[in-house]
Amino acid sequence: MNPTNRKVTRVPGVWAGIDAGKAHHHCVVIDADGKRLLSRRVANDETALLELIGDVTALAGARDGELTWAVDLNSGGAALLIALLVNHDQRLLYIPGRTVHHAAGMYRGDGKTDAKDAAVIADQARMRRDLHVVHTGDPISVELRILTGRRADLVADRTRTINRLRAQLLEYFPALERAFDYSTSKAALVLLTGYQTPAALRRTGANRLETWLRHRKVRNATAVAQAALQAANAQHTTVTGQDLAAAMVARLAKGVMALDEEITEIDALIESRFRQHKHAPVILSLPGFGVLLAAEFLATTGGDMTAFGSPNRLAGVAGLAPVPRDSGRVSGNLHRPRRYSRRLLRVCYLSALISIRCCPASRAYYDRKRAEGKRHTQAVLALARRRLNVLWAMLRDGALYQSVPPTAAA
DSSP states (O other), rough: OOOOOOOOOOOOOOEEEEOOOSEEEEEEETTTTOOEEEEEEEESSSSHHHHHHHHHHHHHTTTTTTEEEESSSGGGHHHHHHHHOOOOOOOEEEOOOOHHHHTTTTTSSSSHHHHHHHHHHHHHHHOOOOOOOOOOHHHEEEEEEHHHHHHHHHHHHHHHHHHHHHHHHHOOOOOOOHOOTTTTTTOOOOHHHOOOHHHHHHHHHHHHHHHHHHHTTTHHHHHHHHHHHHHTTTOOOOOOTTTHHHHHHHHHHHHHHHHHHHHHHHHHHHHHHHHHHTHHHHHHHHHTTHHHHHHHHHHHHTTTGTTTTTTEEEEEHTTTTEOOOOOOBBOOEEOOOOOOOHHHHHHHHHHHHHHHHHOHHHHHHHHHHHHHTHHHHHHHHHHHHHHHHHHHHHHHHHOOOOOOOOOOOO
């Protein structure tokens, strides 16, 4: 048969690619031959987006083709667009921006415009079959994603504030900076809200300082007062700028305490939302998962395991499935993928690390991997991969974890 006479059958369809932005999106619609049918810049507004969806849907209906949308963002500025498409039962694919950037190099021209990026997105959706379908997730998982994201920001702010406090205190009172661990000691933060200089601590004295701490419900006030007085007696020199630096230290200490209160409130909200999820009892039954890690897991996965298709796909998203890097005679060269969810990997790694201490089965698996010559990190990652398979099966069947397999009926 002459290959030139072979008839090519094209599946009728319409693909709409959207280059999402903050204020505006650009939409390009193509057919099965890659011919551009529509190119429009649309405002990120509900009315304009609904008009675009109606026009593109009518265009696809006139050509009797299946309509597929593709977007390069799955949150942020594209959130309203995604919600409208999902509410109108439209098929929506997600193409990461990194993929669009590399794919654009294969098309003619070096210029970069929103219209070209949208056309690349539409063409990639037309050709590829491995793109991920966008799922909005259940309402509780979406709320957990918001709450856990806010908590991560607060924890980062707390760490940055404590580092700044220690650096400021070190400039004029190094003995007091060494006396306490300000990241874990609430008593030390309370102390800094009232006393920040050696002279002020010496004038107060041990008894009055201890009484002052007790009135503010500080635990172990005697030990805290003695440690502070010992640091004050070790320094009698006044450093230039001490008064202003002490005021900054007091303000930073109050800021850390305010952050602690907000983190506590966020933790209570996370727990209350998480307890309402249908998968909460199942995830908590697996050793190593507490409320926070389990909430992070639901927030990063959306609460729907069917969106990933298989546990292998979920492991790839979590960065737990090694990928080969073979060439020529080199084979078996495995490494961690470059694109994966850091948050999901952190959840799986920490839960596996905790389970080593509280789960005999996890400990036995970890010890076996260590005996095979794997390093600590490698053994924990291998355990996390195995536990992900177990969690997948538990969520699929709605079954709680059992450390001892049930005895088969006679």
